[in-house]
Amino acid sequence: MARPLADLRVKIFADGADRDGMLALYRNPLIAGFTTNPTLMRKAGIADYRTFAKEILGEITDRPISFEVFSDEFEEMERQAMEIASWGDKVYVKIPVSNTREEVSYPLVRRLSHVGVKVNVTALMLLEQVREVGAAVQGGASCCVSVFAGRIADTGRDPVPLMAAAVELLRPYPNAELIWASPRELLNIFQADAIGCHIITVTHDVLKKLSLVGKDLGKYSLETVKMFYEDARAAGFRL
Ligand code: E4P
Numbered sequence: 001m002a003r004p005l006a007d008l009r010v011k012i013f014a015d016g017a018d019r020d021g022m023l024a025l026y027r028n029p030l031i032a033g034f035t036t037n038p039t040l041m042r043k044a045g046i047a048d049y050r051t052f053a054k055e056i057l058g059e060i061t062d063r064p065i066s067f068e069v070f071s072d073e074f075e076e077m078e079r080q081a082m083e084i085a086s087w088g089d090k091v092y093v094k095i096p097v098s099n100t101r102e103e104v105s106y107p108l109v110r111r112l113s114h115v116g117v118k119v120n121v122t123a124l125m126l127l128e129q130v131r132e133v134g135a136a137v138q139g140g141a142s143c144c145v146s147v148f149a150g151r152i153a154d155t156g157r158d159p160v161p162l163m164a165a166a167v168e169l170l171r172p173y174p175n176a177e178l179i180w181a182s183p184r185e186l187l188n189i190f191q192a193d194a195i196g197c198h199i200i201t202v203t204h205d206v207l208k209k210l211s212l213v214g215k216d217l218g219k220y221s222l223e224t225v226k227m228f229y230e231d232a233r234a235a236g237f238r239l
Contacts, residue, residue, distance in 0.1 A: 002190060002214050010193040013064070013179070013201040017044040019056065023205040026060050030210070033064035035201045037094065037122070057088050063089060066120045066144070068094035070074040073103070074108050081108075085117040092120040092144055097129050106136045113140025120144035122181070125152055130166045134173045142151075142175050144199065149192075150182030166204075186212065 011032040011037065017040040023029045046052045053067050067087075069080040079172040081093040093112065098104050105121070112119050121133045124147045137143045147166050149159035163180060171178045177198035180188060186209045192200040212220075 003193070005129050005210065008189065008193045010180075010189065010197055011199045012189060012207075013199055014204060014207060015181070015201040016204045017041040017046060017052070018204065019044070019052070022056060022100060023059055025204065025207065026126050028061070031063070031207075033066075033199070033201075034060060035066040035094075035120070037068050038070050044156075050110070053071060053087060057091070060090075062086075062090065063093055064090050064118075064144075066092040066094045066098070068122065072099045074099070074103075074105070077105070078108055078112065081117055081119070085112075092118045094120045094122045094146075096123050097121055097133070098123075104132070106132050109133060110136040110140070113137040113143055116141045118142050118144075118229060120146055120179070122193055123148060127162060127165055127169060130169045131176075134170050134176060137176050138173055142177075144179050146179040146181040146201070148182040149180045149188065150184040160191055160195065163192070163197055164172070167196050182233040186210070 012030055012102045013033040013035050014022065014031050015035045016022060017036040017199055022034060025034075041049065041052065057065065067084050069077045069084065071077045071080055077095065081095065085091055095105050095112070103159065109119055109121055118141050119137070122217065124130060124133065124145060130145060133145050139237040145166070147163060149163050152162060153157040163178070166178050170178050180197045180200040183189070183192075183200055183202050183206060186206055189200055189202065
């Protein structure tokens with residue numbers, strides 16, 4: 001039987017950039033924060049980054065929310081990070097773990113974290129990266145470390161042992177919280193909770209399944225049978 005949602009220790013964030021969806025989820029007290037990224041923003045049809053972010057921050061005022069830098073040059077990333085951070089106290093600045101030339105972002109992360117910018121280091125998939133980010137943020141501002149467990153699972157690898165090891169690697173850094181990023185199914189919320197992961201950021205589509213938690217499986221089976229029956233009827237199939 002699934003643990004009741006109210007008993008979970010993992011914080012659930014909503015991952016997405018669809019304004020209406022974000023505001024609807026803001027009304028749900030279970031949603032403890034928000035993350036966005038340039039891909040989600042592009043998908044949502046956002047053309048003006050600053051206007052979108054400021055509008056959202058006018059409504060979502062009291063929960064952590066991440067916006068990502070989008071330059072490939074560290075100097076420009078730093079300038080963008082300082083501007084994004086200036087938009088509010090709850091704002092986390094997402095910094096990709098490297099640029100596209102595979103030059104690592106750790107020195108930038110260290111600088112930002114030590115001038116008080118809350119960073120959310122993103123796109124990690126290796127424990128070595130987690131180790132380096134932990135060292136970079138040691139003694140700095142509150143921060144998040146986003147390990148893309150779902151993308152790891154997409155490669156046929158079980159992400160749970162790696163995520164559990166990441167929890168341990170970050171234990172010496174109380175200012176750092178591990179995010180289980182890119183979950184692929186609702187079960188991942190319970191897996192993240194079981195290993196003591198601090199946060200999981202979940203797409204709006206997967207969050208729609210929250211109402212299924214603990215559902216009676218006999219009833220769910222019958223609903224599924226009815227769905228097939230109704231759809232075959234509606235399609236007018238004949239043999
Ligand atoms: C996390 O902050 C990311 O926005 C997100 O989880 C990306 O997931 P994806 O693998 O579905 O792109």
